[in-house]
Amino acid sequence: MSYDILLLLIVLVPVLLSTLLPVIAKFSVALRNSFALLLMLIPMFFLCSILPEVLSGNIVKFVFQFPLGINFILQADIFATFTAIASVLVSTIILIYSFEYIKHYENQNEYYFIVVLFLGSMMGIIFSANLIFIYIFWEMTALASWRLIGFFREKEYIRRANKAFLLTAIGALFMLTGFLIIAEASGSFDLDIIANAGITGGLVDLAIVFILIGIFTKSATFPLHSWLADAGIAPSPVTALLHAAVLVKIGVYVYGRLFSFVIIPSDSLRTVILIVIAVSAFVSGGIAFVEKDIKRVIAFSTISQIAFIFLGFVSGGKVAFAGAMLFILIHGIAKAGLFLCAGIIEHKVHTKDLNKMGGLLKYMPFTAIAFACCALSVMGIPPFAGFFSKFLVIIGSVMDGNVFTGFAFIICAGFTVLYLVRLFTKIFLGEEKGEFVSLSKEKLLSPMVLSVIFLAVLSLGFGLFFGDIFAIANLAANQMISI
């Protein structure tokens, strides 16, 4: 098959075939689960098969002309393919984890359907090279997260799911307005044409602000972050999928895609964005330090780390861009690991309150080790992978002349260390609580424990072989930013 058809299938296979999952479940639950896994593995396989072509510097493109200039264009360059592989990788592990986690609950058919649909829409956002199609897939992910957050159907949970949906939808509508302004200024919705038009000016800056409102709601950046922590009531694989690995990365990805090369924000606007993300990093880091709910701590930590990724893309230099790109992958893996560990802990002790935990190391040693590895990666301690990406982002931003911002983010990195150490201590170390005596020791051979260990190993492994993935990121940065 030619590469462009493969690219089309990467998007269409999960989006269209996911509708079959509820039907298959009528015959066999095991069949449904394996089919869902297959729908994740097929895009992965196709992605790997277009990877060599993309790495050789070519851009794989699928074009279908639509009326009104809403052309269906899929375009795979190194940046897109790399991010897509990162998303599919993490999503697949989360799916395997949920085979065990989710099996006691109702509405499983909807769960698998939406998760696969979500992955498909994510692929759509990553590869779309037309603003309207970015918007379409963007809203589809919002839809998916609405159903997933409301998974448990409690009244309060649904209220929060609605909140998340409304907030991200408002952002998306602002973004659509921004897209319309861009389209009017440049004459097209296609990214290539917009990039060639080289538009600048006050109106374009207004459009960028509108688009940023969309991006900030999706990527949960202060002050539009409030839905993210509330959405922690969803099942843990969902929170891992939405809040750590995939959904929140959409915003930063689209930032990198649109504002690195296609539309260049003015310097004053860039300064404003830098201030906003720095504030976001500080505030959320501070909140993470005082929260009592284990998932809320990790959620606020996500908000704080997202700011680092923004820093990389906003700075504009190649090193920072490569660092941000790697940050998407590495933070996705490590943070998904943290959320999934939280899920195991929650299943075991039936609470999310940190003050009711303590001394769990004895009962769940494997989870504790995995948790520690992922936490070290998020903190940025060498030789874990998180160190390199964080280092690159900060050094890159300093190289681009943002010395003060770089300094601020180093302090933020200090915050990260503090609250994650506190989290680990509260859960695993310290005095044993009496009510845990009856807990049995966890087994190593369960899908849930194995998936978190796998994520922990990846966090370490990417650190040890950092040179290789950095080479890829470097290629991508060179392709995106040609000076």
Added chain:
Amino acid sequence: MSFSLAVLIPLFLVLFFNLPFYKVSGKIAIFIASLFCIIQAFSFFLPITANCPISQYFMLDFQCDGISRLMLLTTAIVAFSSLLVLYALEDTDRKQFNFVNLILLSLAGMNGLFFVRDIFSIYVFIEVIASTSYVLIAINKDKNSLEASFKYLVMSSVATVMMLSSIAILFLVAGSTDFVTISSMYQQYSGNTLVVVAIVLFIVGLFIKGGVMPFHGWLPDSYLAAPAPVSIYLAGIVTKTTGIYTLIRLFYSVFGFNTSIQSILLIFATISIVFGAFAAINQSNFKRMLAYSSISQVGYIVLGLGAGTTFGVAAAIFHLFNHSIFKSLLFVNSAALEKQVNVSDMNEMGGLASKMPITSTTSVIAFLSTAGIPPLSGFWSKLMIILALWTADLKVFAFIAIIASILTMTYFLIMQKKVFFGKLKEGFENIKEAPLAITFVSILLCAITVVVGIFFPFILNGLINSAVSF
């Protein structure tokens, strides 16, 4: 197929049903009428060319263009859904029979309205539809429905007076009532105060018929008081045809646009969109909420028209089609709820998704389409409206249209949360899914919404661009 048949066959069927020599049962009447609807729907795909004796006898100017055909299709789909729901819900033979007769008469009126090219005939056919609607609303003969019907009658008469006076003035100036004469007269006298007054009177009359705010007073009451099949029919097509289609037809084929007319359309459309949505947020009754949502969506159609370009007209027609489909779907689902759960207050429902999966899934899709979430049909027509406004340099209205989507989303999320999502309320353990006829209609309408959304480019070229080329 000669298109005059679309008017003659329903009239003939009514006669045939009521001949004194034999008795036609309600079921058979429903069957024959739905068969007619199916044929009418398929006639969309046939070439309709030849003219027919009726126009010569009555000196009616019958013509068929793309908009007429699209409206024929929409009407057929909605009438068909309404008939099937009638079959499932109403068990007295007499009522079924009466209902079918009225709906056929109304269909004759509507099909006529789509073809005539003469403003007086437009008025006549609107009155045919309106008088059947009075009876349809009051068909249960209880206090609420009689009151609602009376309210509609009064408001509608006001509209009638306005339209008739307007026609009288236009006739006085132009000397004839057919589109061509009036159009050429309008080119000449467009600045004349009398002509402007006439046009404004006509617009306001149509706003009353279409339930545009602030002329909407009759609409929520009639939708609420009418039995379920009637509210599907009314909300799905009657108000859209008598009010909005006629408005589109007048400006597309007769008057054309100028800035003062456009600003009237835009302002009332915006009022409708915003306040209709706010009113919908406050409702606790399912059908009432849908009624206000209908007002808000009609605002979008008028807004598209207000862009004043052919692209805007195309967008308006497309949104009219989509809105007819998904609003009928929502009313069908409200009928299903009414039958199975027997309460209409949303606060008393909860968690019905587990008991009525088809009803709940199709409602979610319908409301997402209404709110304009891609890739469903409503998204595309809304996007077209927004693009039309944007390219017509009416950016403020485009922005309002975009942001008002959030209000649509809000009231539907409230509905979804109260009715379907959430934990099952006590006492609802034994509720079953709606009968086959209703679920069939839901799935059919839902499939149209999804298919139109996904195959949008082909629909746009095949359906909309052939109706209004832009």
